[in-house]
Amino acid sequence: MSDQDDKEPLNPQETGNAGGNVIPIAGRHPRGAVKRGGTKLASVAKMPLETEEDDETKSNNSLLDKLNAWDLDAYIADMSIRIGEGRDDLRPLLENARDWRAVRSHLRGDREAARAEWAELIEQGSCKALMTRAQYRADDGELAGAHADYNSAAERAPKDGSIYLKRGTFAYFKLNDNERALADLERAARLLPKDAEPYQTMAFVLGSLGDEDGAIRALGRALHRDPWRADLFYERGRRWWSKGSIAEALADLDRSIQLGVTNASAFQLRAFCHERRGDLPSAIADFTRAIALNPSEAAFFMGRGNAHLAMGAYAEAILDFRQRLELCGWRDGGALRSLGAAHLALGDEERAAAYYRQAFYHDPELLEDLRLQIRINETLDKPEALRADLDVLLLVEPDGWLRIESAFLWARLGNLEKAIADFDRALEESPQWDEALFERGRMHARAGRFDRAVEDVSTAIKLAPHQAKYPAWRALYRAHLEGDTPLARADLQRAVELAHYDDEIRSCSVMYFSLVAKPEEAIADYDVLILHSPLDARYYKERGMVREAIGDVEGALADYTRAAELLMAGEDDGRKTRQGTWSKPFAPW
Numbered sequence: 001m002s003d004q005d006d007k008e009p010l011n012p013q014e015t016g017n018a019g020g021n022v023i024p025i026a027g028r029h030p031r032g033a034v035k036r037g038g039t040k041l042a043s044v045a046k047m048p049l050e051t052e053e054d055d056e057t058k059s060n061n062s063l064l065d066k067l068n069a070w071d072l073d074a075y076i077a078d079m080s081i082r083i084g085e086g087r088d089d090l091r092p093l094l095e096n097a098r099d100w101r102a103v104r105s106h107l108r109g110d111r112e113a114a115r116a117e118w119a120e121l122i123e124q125g126s127c128k129a130l131m132t133r134a135q136y137r138a139d140d141g142e143l144a145g146a147h148a149d150y151n152s153a154a155e156r157a158p159k160d161g162s163i164y165l166k167r168g169t170f171a172y173f174k175l176n177d178n179e180r181a182l183a184d185l186e187r188a189a190r191l192l193p194k195d196a197e198p199y200q201t202m203a204f205v206l207g208s209l210g211d212e213d214g215a216i217r218a219l220g221r222a223l224h225r226d227p228w229r230a231d232l233f234y235e236r237g238r239r240w241w242s243k244g245s246i247a248e249a250l251a252d253l254d255r256s257i258q259l260g261v262t263n264a265s266a267f268q269l270r271a272f273c274h275e276r277r278g279d280l281p282s283a284i285a286d287f288t289r290a291i292a293l294n295p296s297e298a299a300f301f302m303g304r305g306n307a308h309l310a311m312g313a314y315a316e317a318i319l320d321f322r323q324r325l326e327l328c329g330w331r332d333g334g335a336l337r338s339l340g341a342a343h344l345a346l347g348d349e350e351r352a353a354a355y356y357r358q359a360f361y362h363d364p365e366l367l368e369d370l371r372l373q374i375r376i377n378e379t380l381d382k383p384e385a386l387r388a389d390l391d392v393l394l395l396v397e398p399d400g401w402l403r404i405e406s407a408f409l410w411a412r413l414g415n416l417e418k419a420i421a422d423f424d425r426a427l428e429e430s431p432q433w434d435e436a437l438f439e440r441g442r443m444h445a446r447a448g449r450f451d452r453a454v455e456d457v458s459t460a461i462k463l464a465p466h467q468a469k470y471p472a473w474r475a476l477y478r479a480h481l482e483g484d485t486p487l488a489r490a491d492l493q494r495a496v497e498l499a500h501y502d503d504e505i506r507s508c509s510v511m512y513f514s515l516v517a518k519p520e521e522a523i524a525d526y527d528v529l530i531l532h533s534p535l536d537a538r539y540y541k542e543r544g545m546v547r548e549a550i551g552d553v554e555g556a557l558a559d560y561t562r563a564a565e566l567l568m569a570g571e572d573d574g575r576k577t578r579q580g581t582w583s584k585p586f587a588p589w
Contacts, residue, residue: 064107072101095121099132106136127153131166138174146170161191165198172205181205189221196222196229203235212243230259234266241269246276264293268300271307280311298327302335309342317342333363344391353395360396367396383412400426404436407443416447434463438470445477453477468498472508476515484516503529510542519550537566 079094098121106114114136121129134149150167157163168184171177182205189198199222206214219236223229237252253270271286287304294300305320321339325332340355360367370389377386390406407422423440427433441456457474464470472495478488492512495505506529513522526543533539544559 060107064104067100067104067107072097072104076101095126095128099126099129102129103132103136122152125156127157127160127163130156131163134170135166138170143174146174159191161188161195161198164188164191165195165201168198168205169201172201172208178205178209194225196226196232198222199225200232200235203239207239212239215239216243228259230256230261231263233259234261234263234269237266238269241273246273249273250277262293264290264297264300267293268303271303275303275307275310280307283307284311296327298324298332301327302338305335305338305342309338309345312345314342314345330358331362333359333366336362337366340392340395344395349395356392356396383409387413398425398429400430400433400436404439407439411443411446416443419443420447432463434460434467434470437463438467438473441477442473445473445480450477450480454481466498468495468502469504469508471495471498472505476508476512479512479515484518488512500528503533506532514546519546522546535566537563537570540566 076094076097079090079097083090083094098117102114102117102121105111105117115133118129118133122133130149130153134146134153137143137146137149147170150163150170153160153163154167164184165188168181168188171184172181175181182202185198185202185205188195189202192198199218203215203218203222206212206218216236216239219232219239223232223236226232233252233256237249237256240246240249240252250270250273253266253273256266257270267286267290271283271290274280274283274286284304284307287300287307290297290300291304301320301324305317305324308314308317308320318339321335321342324335325339328335330336336355336359340352340359343349343355344352370393374386374389374393377383377389387409390402390409394402394406403422403426407419407426410416410419410422420440420443423436423443426436427440430436437456437460441453441460444450444456445453454474454477457470457477460467461470461474471491475488475491475495478485478491482488492509496509499505506525509525510522510529513519513525523543523546526539526546529539530536530543540559540563544556544563547553547559548556
């Protein structure tokens with residue numbers, strides 16, 4: 001390869017050849033096609049063979065079409081005559097033209113003619129022919145022969161940096177020899193001080209080794225040499241994104257787009273950056289630009305749909321998800337699930353359930369992921385996220401126990417009416433479910449409807465008369481409605497008979513006597529609780545509060561002291577001591 005070829009700029013905008021042809025060359029390499037040459041054969045003959053990442057067959061067909069359009073044989077004959085007349089300065093052009101003729105023969109399937117042409121050129125000392133033959137040998141899977149050609153070229157021209165660049169690229173992409181690739185690329189970078197490509201390829205090698213920081217540094221050096229390469233800014237922005245450095249990624253992607261990148265993925269990635277920063281309108285704008293560049297890419301519609309969904313633009317989200325499904329088939333579980341989410345947000349539970357069922361049918365792992373996420377949100381105590389997941393699961397699996405869990409979650413979030421509605425639906429399916437009746441009664445009581453609470457718990461007692469907690473709580477609800485009545489006392493006595501030492505029963509008794517202003521009986525119940533759980537600091541603290549309220553200062557001080565001792569002992573030895581959360585007595589005696 002000539003020095004002039006080595007010095008050609010890598011950026012198409014700097015070729016000074018507007019209107020020239022983009023020549024896609026066979027092979028695989030992560031750089032875009034380079035805009036070179038005009039329509040004259042002499043210009044074509046100067047073009048060095050390059051590689052790119054586009055589909056190899058398509059590239060070869062395109063190149064063959066261009067080579068077939070030029071009368072290479074006539075051009076070579078003309079150059080030969082002129083050289084015979086003393087025009088030795090045309091020998092490089094002849095060498096290039098013959099090299100291209102060998103490429104044409106190879107692409108036409110005439111491998112013998114191509115190899116014969118390359119062999120003759122190599123015998124005449126052509127490094128260019130060695131490099132071209134090495135490239136096509138590599139593409140044909142003749143790795144040993146390709147490696148030998150690259151080595152021969154390096155021996156003939158040890159100061160030609162382009163040889164080390166191509167051999168390093170070959171070592172990385174074909175031999176998977178990262179160490180040899182890095183050594184050649186570092187040498188190429190020294191021999192080609194103005195070329196960004198050695199560092200660009202080095203970034204790919206380092207990235208494959210997991211050294212993202214090294215890859216980013218290599219791209220920085222490439223950009224130092226060629227600060228107008230939009231593709232380099234894009235690649236560095238992509239690597240910043242993979243590291244989670246959103247601000248740096250966004251800056252590089254902005255610069256890449258300013259330089260005129262036409263890669264739709266650049267807009268997609270910048271949309272992801274905007275989305276991560278919460279700038280949903282900008283994300284939607286970038287997804288829209290990506291769609292304009294490549295309207296057949298389903299992923300862009302999915303991204304924009306998710307952004308619309310997050311912004312609350314549910315109708316627009318539905319259109320995007322449907323377009324995604326039209327492009328990739330109505331079996332995409334992720335898109336079907338998102339479509340269900342959009343309909344659920346609009347309140348259309350019937351359609352939402354249908355789409356969710358389709359999603360889980362086509363991708364059963366999504367349902368398992370949902371169940372796992374529910375357990376994770378329970379463990380991490382994230383009620384809002386858990387609420388959203390339960391709503392989806394209830395649409396496709398309206399299980400009674402799941403309804404109860406949903407009701408408790410609504411109550412925890414402060415929405416008692418929705419909690420009661422969930423209990424109503426659970427009882428419609430299982431009207432004899434005493435536990436659901438009891439819990440619905442508790443929700444009514446929390447809402448201040450003690451008459452409804454008594455009604456529900458009374459029905460639960462008829463269904464399960466040996467359940468001690470039911471009469472204990474009914475006694476408490478009756479006390480709220482009527483005060484200290486024989487019926488309420490009878491309920492409390494029945495609960496104590498069924499479970500004399502049960503914490504919940506005694507706690508209900510304490511609350512009952514606190515409510516009806518019977519502090520002495522409340523203290524008696526605390527005595528029983530302390531006898532049963534002598535290390536529970538909560539009971540001492542609460543008994544002390546009742547004693548303080550009735551003027552028993554000495555007894556209150558003793559209880560507070562004992563509670564403090566238990567709490568301090570629990571902190572010292574790591575024992576979990578129940579501390580309680582009440583800060584004042586149940587009733588202001």
